[in-house]
Amino acid sequence: MEQAQGELGVSERRACKVLGQARAVQRYTPEIRDDEDRLTGRIVELAAVYGRYGSPRINALLRNEGWMVNHKRVERIWKEAGLKVPQKQPKRGRLWLNDGSCIRLRPERRDHVWAYDFVSARTREGLPLRMLVILDEFTRECLSIDVARRLTSDDVLERLAWLMATRGVPEHLRSDNGSEFTATAVREWLAKVGVKTLYIEPGSPWENGYVESFNGKLRDELLNGEHFHTVLEARILIEQWRQRYNRIRPHSALGYRPPAPESIAAGPPCAALRSSRQRLPTVQELS
Secondary structure (H helix, E strand, O other): OHHHHHHHOOOHHHHHHHHOOOHHHHHOOOOOOOOHHHHHHHHHHHHHHOOOOOHHHHHHHHHHOOOOOOHHHHHHHHHHOOOOOOOOOOOOOOOEOOOOOEOOOOOOOOOOEEEEEEEEEEOOOOOEEEEEEEEEOOOOOEEEEEEEOOOOHHHHHHHHHHHHHHOOOOOEEEEOOOHHHHOHHHHHHHHHHOOEEEEOOOOOHHHHHHHHHHHHHHHHHOHHHOOOOOHHHHHHHHHHHHHHHHHOOOEHHHOOEOOOOOOOOOOOHHHHHHHOOOOOOOHHHHO
């Protein structure tokens, strides 16, 4: 604008009229707030700690810390700082019947439907790691992640027994058709406890969408960025991430609140079973 005024020898009013710019915009002087540097520094710190969070989750974390910020201000600082926005997940269709009802049972309350699945990874030397993930579909809380070189149906039963003794018995358990989930011992034990099983169709992981979505977050935010040297290191880092996911990480489906900010960390299953008063049938009793 000043260049146009100097070259053409016209007033600011005339130059603004010709170029189509409001004089209020031309004369506007941005105000730098006193906390701008502190806020920018905190956003950069949070982005460094939670590298796969976008500006909406960073904004939710700031609000939880007590910052009175507008999401537009956070987005502006986010762009000015050159921070990376994670790519959005592609939208997936759902399975519907001809009458418009959804095949999948939807969770309606806490402990209504649990879902469990296995996630695979490797340590630095290339040896396999296996993780058993158990999730409450309604609250989105990750109840446990067991990590070992090998996990069997007995390990699945042990973890389920501990969770049900300490948290309560769900009405349904959703899973794929893996041998660890469809084993006779597992099915009979769940039937005695009173838990109904929901097995998805083979080759249809989207029917177990809650736990599949969680597995994607686990892989994107942790597994893809870590080299595990030992199983013990993997257990510690994965448990730390699980605690952050439950207590700190804002969940978009929950209005950017964490799934279980006051949840208690899962402990060793054997010790929990010994301290529990509720008795559940053992694998030997089923044989």
